Amino acid sequence: MADIPPSRSRSTESLFSPGQSTPTSSVDDNSSDVHSHQTTTTTPATTPPNTPLTALTHASLLSPSTSSPTTPLSLLTIGFGPASLAIAIALSDHLTASPSSPSPPVLFLEKQPQFAWHAGMQLSGTHMQISFLKDLATPRDPTSPFSFLNYLFSKGRLQKFINLGTFLPARREYEDYMRWCASHFSRAVRYGAEITRVDAVHNPDTGKVDRFNVHWIDVATGAPGSACARNVVVATGGSPAVPSLFAPFTTGPDARFIHSSQYATSISSLAPALLSPSSPQHLVVVGGGQSAAEIYVDLGIRFPEAKITLLVKDTSLRPSDDSPFVNEIFDPDRVTPTYELGAAERAEKRERDKGTNYGVVRLELLERIYSELYAQEVDEPCEERWRCRVRNSRTVVGVERLQGGGVRLDVVRRGEGEREVLEAGLVVFATGYVRDAHVRILEGTRGLLEAEKAAEAAVVGEVAPAVEAEAPAAEVAEVVPVVEAVPAAEVAAPEAAAPEAVAVETAAETTAETTTAPAPETTETTTTTTTTTTETNAPADATAVEQVKVTVEVTSTPAVFPVGRDYKVQYAPGAVEEGAGVWLQGCNEKTHGLSDTLLSILAHRGGEVVGSIFGPGSGSK
Ligand SMILES: Cc1cc2nc3c(=O)[nH]c(=O)nc-3n(C[C@H](O)[C@H](O)[C@H](O)COP(=O)(O)OP(=O)(O)OC[C@H]3O[C@@H](n4cnc5c(N)ncnc54)[C@H](O)[C@@H]3O)c2cc1C
Incomplete structure (x- = not known):
């Protein structure tokens, strides 16, 4: 030993x-x-x-x-x-x-x-959004040495953690717990x-x-x-779900769009460019879930002189439901009954329960944001002059790059159709994740699926033209769907506890291609910019954010494993x-x-x- x-x-x-x-x-x-x-x-x-x-x-x-x-x-x-x-x-x-x-x-x-x-x-x-008791071992075997409690004990913090009186450790501490497990x-x-x-x-x-x-x-x-x-x-x-409207702006020398998954790792290196006088001192967050709300608050602290706007597609930010009866849907013994339901019933159930998870924010954070907005109103009755604002019912429908850094957003207000233009030095989109990487990784095993074998047999039985029968797998893959054809909001399954009400126009169908050179499948304005952006080699300057593989929306038929x-x-x-x-x-x-x-x-x-x-x-x- x-x-x-x-x-x-x-x-x-x-x-x-x-x-x-x-x-x-x-x-x-x-x-x-x-x-x-x-x-x-x-x-x-x-x-x-x-x-x-x-x-x-x-x-x-x-x-x-x-x-x-x-x-x-x-x-x-x-x-x-x-x-x-x-x-x-x-x-x-x-x-x-x-x-x-x-x-x-x-x-x-x-x-x-x-x-x-x-x-x-x-x-x-x-903080974590589940109890530490649901760690990676305890619910299966409370005597496992990989429990969160044993981690605390090993680090000499058990007593102090008990004194905290919480079930929800800091996210950083939980990552450290998992790192500790992984190190073994x-x-x-x-x-x-x-x-x-x-x-x-x-x-x-x-x-x-x-x-x-x-x-x-x-x-x-x-x-x-x-x-x-x-x-x-x-x-x-999951991989970052990047709405096609934003995709052309996520790469290049002056990328001013970052996905929430890059935020903490990119924001420090972006700061000098964001603070430069030529850049609009206005930072925008798009999304209505936990990540969007957290980033909105963090930007307000990090950039105390900048204006911060949170654009929410829904009519309001909404709280997550973590009440005890509802929380039972996350019990391990709920998986089998769910699996045994028909597809339509499962979809209905998911729709009913999604307020636990999708496009919602923890109540304490909502209360904090609300009280900070209220404090601004005490000093300044005119909301337009506030430094930090939450704008509901807003959808971004157009994007244009500004000379000197930053972007111009064309924003529509839901229902009333009222349009406005916002200039921003940075746009953080907390638009969730897609979980389709397995489809690409397993492409080489696709032919083993029953549906594929049946299709193959049918083609052979029909005496298909030689050119079709001999079509290489790669060609077939191009026309083959990579995710289930369901509305984008569903496919772009946002991160678990921090899902987003995406405030950008998305195609009704789904997404599936991972690429660093996004297809110029956007509005006229953005298409022009796409060309410029993708043709430019991103220099490794201080403003360059880490490259994120973006998932652009494509329309195709479903592929399921x-x-x-x-x-x-x-x-x-x-x-x-x-x-x-x-x-x-x-x-x-x-x-x-x-x-x-x-x-x-x-x-x-x-x-x-x-x-x-x-x-x-x-x-x-
Ligand atoms: C900010 C945030 C907070 C969250 N908080 C909570 C919470 O409090 N409670 C909760 O229950 N859930 C939470 N979630 C949900 C989250 O999905 C789970 O916590 C958890 O990360 C799921 O674990 P996973 O292993 O399935 O996926 P991941 O954590 O995404 O891990 C997948 C791993 O695979 C690696 N990988 C991907 N592709 C490849 C490849 N091609 N080759 C090699 N490696 C690859 C990735 O680098 C990654 O390390 C949160 C999500 C986010 C985004």
Whole structure:
């Protein structure tokens, strides 16, 4: 056992049930690679442990895992956010409780350079929107060493946290808790690897798929890499939903539009440009959810001389409903009944319950904003002269770039059709997220879906013209839909607890393409600007915001990877061997309910996925 601080040993003794004593294992060989598999492209680099190893993690998850074309990994996850971390914890807890279980080789892949949770929204003063008791382990197993309480204990803050008398830790502290959990798996994680594609590999003997090749690009070097696994979990979270109207303005030398997911990580470098006298001293936030409200408040503090405007599409900012009866919809035992409902009933239920989640703001924050607006009115009865304003029923319908920095927004007032022009030095759009990355990543396995096989058979049966029958997959993909065709507001599923009432005109259909060169699919004004913007190479000046991959709206037919209750993609019967498969996490809200994109049930869900992959009983502890 290596590097176990005495206090942690004590903590595990006191927290563990007898059957779960801290595993003793040799974990001091930090010379090994996370895994040793290599295909034609590259040898995965060593991921050095970033914290001292502790006895919390089962040895097999700290040992070097090996995979090769003949001995694939047992499990590989794409993305190492909270969803995959909960799986790692559930697996570790299971292996700890069942010392005789074979130790599977696993690998967690993450594109960020280290563990980070919504870094762009780590604002001071923000808090969690669920109880810390719903951490990544406790609801599944209150004796797990990965509980938030054990984290506090290990950090020496348990007593003080108790004195705080809260169930809602600061967002920063919760990120630190998850980072602490992640640090225990650092040898099984490869950071800085962005997965681009998963391909199915057929077993020549059975003709069935028995493993998957997962391909990535090393974010730092651009070098390609790959690994082979029997079971792959896609847990990539959301990508910023960028309304097509704004997309042309998010890149280039003078980008003055940023998505909320970039806010905290970009705002400091943007500040000098925003404060320059030629730039309008007016900062605009678009959105009606928690993120929009938080950014509006933060801008007001950060730029005390600037005017701040929050544009809300709805007729009012609205509070989130976290009352106890309603909160039951996030209980783990609600997933199965939701999954068993018909699609129409599920949609109806989602619509009824969305006030818990979408386009709503926590009451305390609303009260703070309201009282600050009121204080301005005491000093100045004319609202137009206020420094900070919340403007309801407003929709942005046009954008134009200003000489000297900044943009001009054409804003329409709902109902009355009244138009006004706003000039802004910065526009932050808190317009939520789309959860469709799996569709692109899994494109190479599409042909295994029943619908695709049927279509293929139909084409063959119809004696289709040779040119069609031979059409390469890439061409087919272009006309193939990538997300369900539902109204944009639904597809652009905003972040869990901070969803947005998007105040920009969006197309009725959906979104799905990720690109850094957005299609010039906008109004006349913006189309012109798009050309200019996309042709310019963004210089690395102080004002350059980190490039965000934008999701532009395109109209296309739907593409769905259907999943079972166990989150396993349902490829055509017989297409994939038993003991192999792909699981989807965090993009199943339509089938599994509103908790799917949240932290609420991750502890349980991690256990369920482990049980589904490694057999019944393996995920229960
Ligand atoms: C500001 C904010 C606050 C929130 N607060 C709460 C809250 O208080 N309570 C709550 O229940 N929910 C909250 N949520 C909802 C949020 O979705 C969940 O908290 C949680 O992040 C979901 O975890 P995940 O692992 O599914 O997705 P993510 O956290 O998005 O993690 C996905 C990971 O996959 C990585 N990734 C993506 N694509 C690739 C790729 N191609 N290759 C490799 N890696 C990739 C990403 O870098 C990321 O680390 C909040 C969301 C936001 C935006």
